[in-house]
Amino acid sequence: MTLRLAILWGVFCCRNAAAALGTTRRHLQRAVGQRLARGLRFCPLPLLLAIARAGCALRLFGRGWRAQRAVATENIRSLTGQPPALPADWIALRRRLLEQAATWGQHPALRQQIQRCAAELDRVVAPLHRARQPVILAPLHTVSDVLAAMVGASVTPGKASVVVSASAEHYPADVRALGGVQLAYCSIHQQSDSLALRLAALVGDVTAGEQNLIIFPDITPDYTLQAEGALAARLPCRLFGRAAHLHQGAVRLAGMMSARVVVYHLWYEGGLHIRIHDPLAADQVADTLPTLIEQTLRARPHEWLLWHSHSLFFIHH
Numbered sequence: 001m002t003l004r005l006a007i008l009w010g011v012f013c014c015r016n017a018a019a020a021l022g023t024t025r026r027h028l029q030r031a032v033g034q035r036l037a038r039g040l041r042f043c044p045l046p047l048l049l050a051i052a053r054a055g056c057a058l059r060l061f062g063r064g065w066r067a068q069r070a071v072a073t074e075n076i077r078s079l080t081g082q083p084p085a086l087p088a089d090w091i092a093l094r095r096r097l098l099e100q101a102a103t104w105g106q107h108p109a110l111r112q113q114i115q116r117c118a119a120e121l122d123r124v125v126a127p128l129h130r131a132r133q134p135v136i137l138a139p140l141h142t143v144s145d146v147l148a149a150m151v152g153a154s155v156t157p158g159k160a161s162v163v164v165s166a167s168a169e170h171y172p173a174d175v176r177a178l179g180g181v182q183l184a185y186c187s188i189h190q191q192s193d194s195l196a197l198r199l200a201a202l203v204g205d206v207t208a209g210e211q212n213l214i215i216f217p218d219i220t221p222d223y224t225l226q227a228e229g230a231l232a233a234r235l236p237c238r239l240f241g242r243a244a245h246l247h248q249g250a251v252r253l254a255g256m257m258s259a260r261v262v263v264y265h266l267w268y269e270g271g272l273h274i275r276i277h278d279p280l281a282a283d284q285v286a287d288t289l290p291t292l293i294e295q296t297l298r299a300r301p302h303e304w305l306l307w308h309s310h311s312l313f314f315i316h317h
Contacts, residue, residue, distance in 0.1 A: 043107075045101060045109055049094060049097065052093055052094070052097055056087070056090045062089035062090060064092075065088065065089040065092035068089060068092065068307075068308035069087050069089050071088075071307070071308045071309075072084065072088035072308045073088070075307045075308075075309075075312060076301050076307055079240045079297070079312075080240075082301070084301060085302035088308055091302065091303075092305070094143075095144045098110065098143065098147060099147065102147055110272065114147060114272060116272075117151045117274040118150075118151045118154035121155050121264060122154075124279065125137070125156050125262060126156040128279060129156045129157060129209055132209060133259070134207050134258065135212045135213075135259060135262060136206070136250060136254055136259045136260070136261045137152040137155075137213070137214045137261075137262050138215060138216070138217045138261050138262060138263045138264070138289075139152060139214065139265060139266070140218045140263070140265040140296055140304070141219070141304060141305045141306050142266050142267060142300065142303040142304055143265075143268050143272070143303055144266070145305070147266060147272065148265075148266055149183055151274065152212060152214045153183040153214070155212070157210060157212070158182060159183075159210065159211040159212070160183055160211055160212040160213070160214050161183070161202050161205075161213060162183065162213075162214035163214070163215045163216075163249060182211075203256060203257055206259065207257050213253065213259075215249050215250050215253065217246060217250045217263065217289050218293045218304075219247045219306075220309045220311065220312055221234060221245050221246075221311070221315045222310070222311050234246070234247065235247065235251055235286060235289075237289075238290065239294050239313050240294060244313035244314055245314075246289060246293070248286070250289065251285045251289070254280075255283075255285075257282075258282050260279040260281065260282075261280040262276065262280075263277040263280065263289070264277065267303050268303070275296075277292055
């Protein structure tokens with residue numbers, strides 16, 4: 001019995017030591033990554049991206065995303081009928097570099113591009129606020145969801161909350177503050193009571209015009225399967241000529257607040273750009289969203305970030 005207890009004690013000590021080492025390693029990696037990212041502000045961004053893309057092509061970078069490449073390639077070919085213009089591993093690496101440059105790096109050129117996109121979006125959003133119309137911003141998952149949220153948080157009234165499909169702890173307050181925006185996160189994976197209270201407070205603020213709500217309408221169903229009420233939160237539609245489902249959070253919230261929904265997406269070509277669609281009334285959202293999403297995916301398939309999802313919008317169980 002004493003030998004067994006000694007063995008168990010040794011096993012648990014090793015596990016605890018391994019966990020502590022893993023935590024320390026992650027903290028060190030984050031600290032080193034932050035220092036490297038701060039140096040990005042002194043680098044010409046086009047040159048940095050060109051070097052990174054060449055390294056990705058030579059298989060020097062992007063190993064963590066390489067497995068996504070085959071799935072994304074086949075999804076693009078099967079749905080759009082065209083080969084992907086850019087590989088999925090490079091798109092994921094570019095996203096990471098842009099996010100690091102915009103937050104820890106405080107890259108002046110990229111920050112100016114974000115503000116330019118925000119100014120274009122504000123020309124649509126500000127008149128809605130002057131008309132006392134609640135606003136839901138609906139960016140698509142292109143280029144970077146972090147940059148899309150930063151753009152959305154920079155428009156009138158200068159404050160926003162974004163509904164995400166992951167734990168809000170992935171977006172610590174110190175990183176959000178570096179973006180220079182008032183941006184909060186609300187995770188759909190909270191317990192239903194906590195989520196209901198958080199959304200109720202958000203709805204009150206948005207209705208009063210104190211902030212905007214940001215929700216990504218092109219999230220694929222497999223991201224929300226573990227969330228409570230996920231099955232009931234699907235919006236039946238047709239995409240690429242097939243029966244499909246979108247998450248209907250934007251539809252429900254727009255109807256609840258009689259809000260206008262502003263759909264937009266970012267694209268990157270020599271700099272950051274934005275495409276903004278006409279605001280949708282609450283009763284137009286369900287019918288129009290699938291069309292806008294499909295149009296964007298056909299026009300700029302190389303910018304969308306979720307092609308690596310195995311099921312995309314076509315889970316039917």
